[in-house]
Amino acid sequence: MTDTLEGSTNETEQLARWQRFRENRNNALAEEHGWLTLTSLQWLTPEPSPVELVPGLWSTSESVGLETAVLTAHAEDGLVFDEEGDPVDGTFSAHLSNEESLNWVRYGTIVVELAMRGGRYAIRTRDSESPTRTEFSGVPVFDFDPEWVLEATWEPYPEPREVPISTANPLVDGIHRSAGEVVFRRNGHEYRLQAEQGKLGDLTITFHDETNGRTTEDWRKVTTARPRPNGSVTLDFNRSINYPSAFTPYGTCPMPVRDNSLDLAVEAGEKMLDDGE
Numbered sequence: 001m002t003d004t005l006e007g008s009t010n011e012t013e014q015l016a017r018w019q020r021f022r023e024n025r026n027n028a029l030a031e032e033h034g035w036l037t038l039t040s041l042q043w044l045t046p047e048p049s050p051v052e053l054v055p056g057l058w059s060t061s062e063s064v065g066l067e068t069a070v071l072t073a074h075a076e077d078g079l080v081f082d083e084e085g086d087p088v089d090g091t092f093s094a095h096l097s098n099e100e101s102l103n104w105v106r107y108g109t110i111v112v113e114l115a116m117r118g119g120r121y122a123i124r125t126r127d128s129e130s131p132t133r134t135e136f137s138g139v140p141v142f143d144f145d146p147e148w149v150l151e152a153t154w155e156p157y158p159e160p161r162e163v164p165i166s167t168a169n170p171l172v173d174g175i176h177r178s179a180g181e182v183v184f185r186r187n188g189h190e191y192r193l194q195a196e197q198g199k200l201g202d203l204t205i206t207f208h209d210e211t212n213g214r215t216t217e218d219w220r221k222v223t224t225a226r227p228r229p230n231g232s233v234t235l236d237f238n239r240s241i242n243y244p245s246a247f248t249p250y251g252t253c254p255m256p257v258r259d260n261s262l263d264l265a266v267e268a269g270e271k272m273l274d275d276g277e
Helices: 002-029
Strands: 038-043 057-063 066-073 090-094 101-107 110-117 120-127 149-166 173-186 189-197 203-207 220-224 232-236
Touching (some): 066 120, 149 189, 220 232
Antiparallel strands (some): 066 090, 101 110, 110 120, 149 173, 149 232, 173 189
């Protein structure tokens, strides 16, 4: 009787934590210029050129081996710098390293994000009035299932490995910095998934599973806390989430490494947006 009560209490606490996780997740997606607000992805060229949705002439320039993005506009165009709020009046440049992003300027309800992807500069427009955001009511999810909260083992590599991968944008190649493998058992079988490790020791796993294309998006990711000193880690697939590319065609999100495909139907976490349930 005691074991049953303790088990019930633990599951109640897990459910409450998951519900808070879901609320925070939906709130983050619905931020004023978050992932639900992307309305374009446009690559910059050396020739100063207009772009869609915002004024100005946009281009790239290379000087002394340093490539920059360049914007020319006049105060009457209505562009202002995102942080300072000062009008863009003249010619300005910015430099980013690969994979970096910068919310550079604003135009009404639009923030223009400058990004460096695959060694090329692009801008993405983020409009707070995008219907994807204004009509958002939360991501569909499977019901919480304690059976998908698994104890796993972290097996770090001696040194991280850089593995070439594809991304949601066929023009952009990516790199997965595999720091090791998360090992778990399900239905009597052992599974291994490569993970990237964050600065605080947390692990992020990008994976395919057998629900993809039926009830879930083509791939998802799940993040764990820092592994314990003995190498154990809790892998909670109820916290599997979609990448931004599930919400917008303008994402450059990483695909899983080749070996991160589970012959399991992970019926936990976020579903595809048009699942209809």
